[in-house]
Amino acid sequence: MKTAIYTSYGSPEVIQIVDQEKPLPKPNEVLVRIKASSATRADTMMRAGIPKFGRLFLGFFKPKNTFLGTGFSGVIESVGTEVTQFKLGDEIFGEKLFSNGTNAEFLCIAENSIIAFKPNNLSHQEAAPVCDGFLTSYNFLKDIVNIQQGQHILINGASGSLGTAAVQIAKLMGATVTSVCSTKNIELVKSLGADFVIDYKNNDFTKNTNTYDVIYDSVGKTNYSKSKNALKPSGVFITPVLSLNILWYSMSNPKRVKFAATGLKKTEELKRLFLELVDFFKQKKLNTVIDKTYNLSEIIEAHHYLETGRKVGNIVIINQ
Numbered sequence: 001m002k003t004a005i006y007t008s009y010g011s012p013e014v015i016q017i018v019d020q021e022k023p024l025p026k027p028n029e030v031l032v033r034i035k036a037s038s039a040t041r042a043d044t045m046m047r048a049g050i051p052k053f054g055r056l057f058l059g060f061f062k063p064k065n066t067f068l069g070t071g072f073s074g075v076i077e078s079v080g081t082e083v084t085q086f087k088l089g090d091e092i093f094g095e096k097l098f099s100n101g102t103n104a105e106f107l108c109i110a111e112n113s114i115i116a117f118k119p120n121n122l123s124h125q126e127a128a129p130v131c132d133g134f135l136t137s138y139n140f141l142k143d144i145v146n147i148q149q150g151q152h153i154l155i156n157g158a159s160g161s162l163g164t165a166a167v168q169i170a171k172l173m174g175a176t177v178t179s180v181c182s183t184k185n186i187e188l189v190k191s192l193g194a195d196f197v198i199d200y201k202n203n204d205f206t207k208n209t210n211t212y213d214v215i216y217d218s219v220g221k222t223n224y225s226k227s228k229n230a231l232k233p234s235g236v237f238i239t240p241v242l243s244l245n246i247l248w249y250s251m252s253n254p255k256r257v258k259f260a261a262t263g264l265k266k267t268e269e270l271k272r273l274f275l276e277l278v279d280f281f282k283q284k285k286l287n288t289v290i291d292k293t294y295n296l297s298e299i300i301e302a303h304h305y306l307e308t309g310r311k312v313g314n315i316v317i318i319n320q
């Protein structure tokens with residue numbers, strides 16, 4: 001089977017597509033023929049080994065894990081002897097944490113990990129990236145700040161993978177949503193449910209007089225120091241992007257500034273959030289925004305595009 005690997009840190013050109021033996025499922029695993037997988041900003045950072053302190057976990061001189069890709073959607077091709085919940089032919093989707101080999105033709109994954117039956121109303125392409133933007137943003141909005149009906153949230157970077165998910169989730173949770181994006185993405189962000197849109201090209205939300213219960217900087221393009229005047233007295237600043245500013249304030253003022261790496265959360269807790277999201281998708285309350293799709297053989301090109309920082313929603317890798 002074909003799989004994407006990288007054996008050293010660096011530019012997208014370190015990625016190779018290699019032929020490997022098709023894996024055999026362990027007793028508690030299912031073997032999935034992958035139809036679509038995600039390619040994310042987090043994947044590009046792990047591939048590049050940036051920020052460098054991340055190498056303390058990823059491998060100091062070279063990556064310990066050489067596989068790429070976290071999210072996937074596909075069809076079960078065989079099951080281990082102890083598997084009880086899934087069978088041959090089931091369509092499933094989910095994630096194998098920490099870029100663990102979903103940019104490939106096949107994947108073995110334990111039945112109790114973050115997987116679920118793919119809703120019929122979702123295509124494999126729409127399902128594959130759900131655990132990037134939706135799962136991360138749902139963790140922030142539900143478990144970290146628990147947005148309440150009537151609260152006002154500002155989402156910075158509303159056109160990214162995390163941002164397009166956050167706008168929809170915040171509306172579902174009953175919040176009033178102000179989205180920050182560039183001129184070309186205003187109509188998209190409105191179509192996702194934003195009540196108000198600020199075009200960052202000609203309006204800096206940190207200099208306005210409006211204040212918010214929550215500021216979610218989903219792309220790490222601002223920080224707490226710059227944004228604090230836009231927070232209500234009890235307001236909270238949340239972000240999935242770590243910087244020195246966020247590290248300092250999340251430690252010195254943890255009630256007001258919160259960072260989290262979703263992948264470090266316990267699998268059972270992520271699975272609970274994931275299954276709630278699956279229900280929302282079944283009820284057609286959420287939609288995956290897809291910018292571009294690439295074939296597995298074009299994954300280097302996909303990583304170059306991811307690194308522009310300009311993608312709208314998600315990038316999906318498809319297996320023909």
Ligand SMILES: NC(=O)c1ccc[n+]([C@@H]2O[C@H](COP(=O)([O-])OP(=O)(O)OC[C@H]3O[C@@H](n4cnc5c(N)ncnc54)[C@H](OP(=O)(O)O)[C@@H]3O)[C@@H](O)[C@H]2O)c1
Pocket residue numbers: 040041042045132133136156157158159160161162163180181182184185200218219220221239240241260261262263306309310311312313
């Ligand atoms: N902590 C975690 O658990 C976790 C999990 C997943 C991802 N992440 C991180 O989350 C971040 C966001 O990822 P992503 O995939 O959603 O998006 P992304 O690819 O990093 O950002 C793309 C979007 O940002 C917009 N943008 C660029 N500059 C902006 C600015 N100054 N203000 C507002 N928007 C701007 C772009 O639109 P325009 O160019 O049109 O403005 C584009 O639509 C990444 O750094 C990723 O590594 C963290």
